[in-house]
Amino acid sequence: MQYALPDSEESSSVSRATVLFGLFRHKTIIALCALAGVIGALVVRVTYQETYQSQAKLLVRYLVERSTVDQIDSAGRRLEGVVASEAEILTSWDLAVEVAEALGPERLLPEQGSAATKEAAAGVVSAGLAVAVNGGSNIILLSYTNPRPELTTLVLNELVSRYFVKHLEVHRSAGAFDFVSQQADQVRARLNQTEDALKTLKGKVRIASLPESTSGVTAELIRTEEQLRGAEAEVAEQRARVKALELASLGQVGPSPSSAPDPATLFASGAQPASTSKSGSITVEPSQPSPADAERYSTLAARAVHLRQNELALLSKYTPQNNLVKLNSAELRNIQKQLQDLRERFPILGGMSEAVQRPDLFSERAQLAGVEAKARMLHTRLQEVRDRFKELSDVGPQVAELERKKEMEEGSYKYFQQTLEKARIDEALDPSKIPNISAVQRPSPPSRATDKRNKLMLAFGAGGLGVGIALALLNELFLNRTLKRPLELEAHLRIPPLVSIPFSSAGKRRRLLRGKASPGANGHEPPSIAPWDSGHFIRPYAEALRDRLGLYFELNDLTHKPKLLGVTAFSEGAGTSTLAAGLAAALSEVGDGKVLLVDVRLGPKDVHPFFKGRPALPLPEALKTDDAKEPAAENLYLATVGSKGSGLAQLGLKRFFDMIPNVQASDFDYIVFDMPPLSDTSPTLGMAGFMDKMLLVVEAEENNRDAVKRGYATLSAERNNVSIVFNKGRSYIPKWLDSDS
Numbered sequence: 001m002q003y004a005l006p007d008s009e010e011s012s013s014v015s016r017a018t019v020l021f022g023l024f025r026h027k028t029i030i031a032l033c034a035l036a037g038v039i040g041a042l043v044v045r046v047t048y049q050e051t052y053q054s055q056a057k058l059l060v061r062y063l064v065e066r067s068t069v070d071q072i073d074s075a076g077r078r079l080e081g082v083v084a085s086e087a088e089i090l091t092s093w094d095l096a097v098e099v100a101e102a103l104g105p106e107r108l109l110p111e112q113g114s115a116a117t118k119e120a121a122a123g124v125v126s127a128g129l130a131v132a133v134n135g136g137s138n139i140i141l142l143s144y145t146n147p148r149p150e151l152t153t154l155v156l157n158e159l160v161s162r163y164f165v166k167h168l169e170v171h172r173s174a175g176a177f178d179f180v181s182q183q184a185d186q187v188r189a190r191l192n193q194t195e196d197a198l199k200t201l202k203g204k205v206r207i208a209s210l211p212e213s214t215s216g217v218t219a220e221l222i223r224t225e226e227q228l229r230g231a232e233a234e235v236a237e238q239r240a241r242v243k244a245l246e247l248a249s250l251g252q253v254g255p256s257p258s259s260a261p262d263p264a265t266l267f268a269s270g271a272q273p274a275s276t277s278k279s280g281s282i283t284v285e286p287s288q289p290s291p292a293d294a295e296r297y298s299t300l301a302a303r304a305v306h307l308r309q310n311e312l313a314l315l316s317k318y319t320p321q322n323n324l325v326k327l328n329s330a331e332l333r334n335i336q337k338q339l340q341d342l343r344e345r346f347p348i349l350g351g352m353s354e355a356v357q358r359p360d361l362f363s364e365r366a367q368l369a370g371v372e373a374k375a376r377m378l379h380t381r382l383q384e385v386r387d388r389f390k391e392l393s394d395v396g397p398q399v400a401e402l403e404r405k406k407e408m409e410e411g412s413y414k415y416f417q418q419t420l421e422k423a424r425i426d427e428a429l430d431p432s433k434i435p436n437i438s439a440v441q442r443p444s445p446p447s448r449a450t451d452k453r454n455k456l457m458l459a460f461g462a463g464g465l466g467v468g469i470a471l472a473l474l475n476e477l478f479l480n481r482t483l484k485r486p487l488e489l490e491a492h493l494r495i496p497p498l499v500s501i502p503f504s505s506a507g508k509r510r511r512l513l514r515g516k517a518s519p520g521a522n523g524h525e526p527p528s529i530a531p532w533d534s535g536h537f538i539r540p541y542a543e544a545l546r547d548r549l550g551l552y553f554e555l556n557d558l559t560h561k562p563k564l565l566g567v568t569a570f571s572e573g574a575g576t577s578t579l580a581a582g583l584a585a586a587l588s589e590v591g592d593g594k595v596l597l598v599d600v601r602l603g604p605k606d607v608h609p610f611f612k613g614r615p616a617l618p619l620p621e622a623l624k625t626d627d628a629k630e631p632a633a634e635n636l637y638l639a640t641v642g643s644k645g646s647g648l649a650q651l652g653l654k655r656f657f658d659m660i661p662n663v664q665a666s667d668f669d670y671i672v673f674d675m676p677p678l679s680d681t682s683p684t685l686g687m688a689g690f691m692d693k694m695l696l697v698v699e700a701e702e703n704n705r706d707a708v709k710r711g712y713a714t715l716s717a718e719r720n721n722v723s724i725v726f727n728k729g730r731s732y733i734p735k736w737l738d739s740d741s
Contacts (some may be wrong), residue, residue: 014477017733018477019476021485021732021733022475022476023474024733024734026459026472026475026476027732029469030465032469032510033465033471034461034464037462037464037467038460040460040463040597041457045453048453050448051145051147051448051449051452052148052152052449052450052504053143053152054144054443054445055142055443055444055713056141056143056441057142057437057439058139058140058436058437058438058439059139059140059440060086060138060140061084061436061437077213080133080135083140084133086140088165089506090140092132092166095159096122096125098121098166099155099366100121106406107151118482124511125144125159129141129159130145135264142156142160142443143715144156144159144443146289147667149446153444156443157442157443164263164437167437173413180420187409188413194409198286198403198406201395201399202278202399203641207399210392210396210403217388217389221382224249224385232375233374234371234375235372237317238367238368239368240312240315241368242282242361242364242368244312245361259450275616289345289349291344293342293345293346294349297342300335300339303335304332305336311332314328314523335354352491352685375533379546416555451545481700481704482701482704482705483698483700483704483708483726484701484730485729485731486729488705489698489708489726492711493705495724497723497725497726498545498695498723499548500729501541501579501725501728503728503730505539531581531582531585538578538581541579541582542585545695546583546586546587546723549565550666553692553693558692562663562664562666562669563671564671564673564690564691565671565672565695566675566687566691566695567580567675567695568678568688568696569698569699569703570678570696570697570703570711571699571701572700574698574699579695579697580597581668581694583635584670584672587670588635589638590671593669594636594669595624595637595670596635596670596671596672597639597672598622598637598673599674600637600639600675600676600683600687601674617637617638617639617640618639618640619639620659620662621639622639623639623659623663623665624666625666625667637668656683667689673691675687678715685715688715688722689719689721692721693721694715694721694723695723695725696723696725697725699727700726702728
């Protein structure tokens, strides 16, 4: 049953039981603070001056801005902002001064008489006025409080009447109609000038709408450029065709193509071509082509001419390896082969082939001239369109600027026209007929105002109780670092106590009874109960401690004799002497073994009455193994280190160490040492190393948790056999409310 301190930080959680313990522990402080709060509330009740109150309510439906310079209406404003603005007007100093002037300073301050000023009277009005606005509501609640009941309704009536006038003064400008009329005329004049400038500029560039004209010119420019590119391509193609024909005409033999007769004409007239033999004689070919063959020959010849022209056109664009050029050439060779077959069958067709196969160079040149003229015309048109586009581009920003200016001035003119109409209505508006604000409740008759007094009384009463609770919790949770309950040993130090001994008022009761009892026969006080007596309150806890120590010795196989037990604490009066004596008495009742209780600290007379006539021996004599020692009780012997004032600190640890062989050779089963409290000069630390078990007594509400932690760690460093006994623990919480009991 050994416990070691953990390396983790102390627990800082605040539990329900901790709060309740602190509240009930400091219930006296809480009760005194609560009583002080109640007394303060009673003082307020007695001394508070009686006041009277009148109330009125105003409804704000919506707010129309009368300002002609800012906005013309506030439909987009939040209702909360509108109502808050009206509340600010109601609480303004100017309105209070107007009310004070209307009622007269002497009436509001009768104790000052003629010496009263309107500023002082306005202060009385402002001090008693309260304006409340509920969130999300458009109702304004007005209340006026004054010790004189006749003034409450009078002041509030005058305040509401003056508020309607003040509302119009705030939301409208003086001379609004004349100002707005002048502004509207100026804006209209600027608008006319802008319209004239825009009209002149558009007439200069001959447009009605800049976007439409720009769009039309752009489309025409694109279209003309496309036509020009097509014409230029056609010119290049025609030039290539003419050039090819010119080259072909330079190499031809025989008559001009234009003079060759048409094959169909020749066959229609019945002419027959002649052939010349090698000898120069002319022979007539008997085989004549039919009209169908002649027609077919003419068609193929025309097709061949077309393919040659197409070939020239393709070669002007592509290389001979292009697929289109190859296909055209293949088809041309096929037609030429068919023409060759017809000429072989009908030789008369051979003389007519040149006229059919060659195109007309003159017509091709004429066509080239026409295409070039078309290209020049398109080029001229393109330049004109570009000039027009540049003109529109140059004048476009000016037109756009004038149009924007015109649009802004038109908006301003509409604004001032609307404002002018509102200003005209505003001039004729009666303050008592404001359409958007009305009185839901006129000022009520005066009644006693107790809200403020009751709030003060409640504040004093609740404040006293709150201060008491705050002081109790502050002391319990933050300021007081002492250990007050056994659970705090586990919660803060992670050390479970071996035994927890509650606080006993037996000694107090004995003192009270002692004060009332008559003295004994010898004139002295009645003797106290010794801790080894069966009637002492410590005996049940000492017996429980004895049983747990016996289990500890068995589990740790401690069978030697004598077993040394040390009892120490952190301060005087912690109960170590009483606990040591009770433990020694409980151990002496087990079997026939003998127990020696050694007083190292010379405890009080209530604990060791043997110092006055009871048997007690010095420690060296008590350790002797003879039977001459007289026990204080059955199997219980008492010993002291020395006389009072010459304890073990003066005896020295060296002499105690010298007695260790005698201690180990004694015939006692247990030797219980009642040691001095732990301190820097205490011999307890030196003796602790020889003990089989150390009991460290922690006194509730006296020992600081940090000191307990350090002391426990120090003793455990000497030998890991230290257990804590929590003494004088009190439970302030009622048992029906204490979940930890």
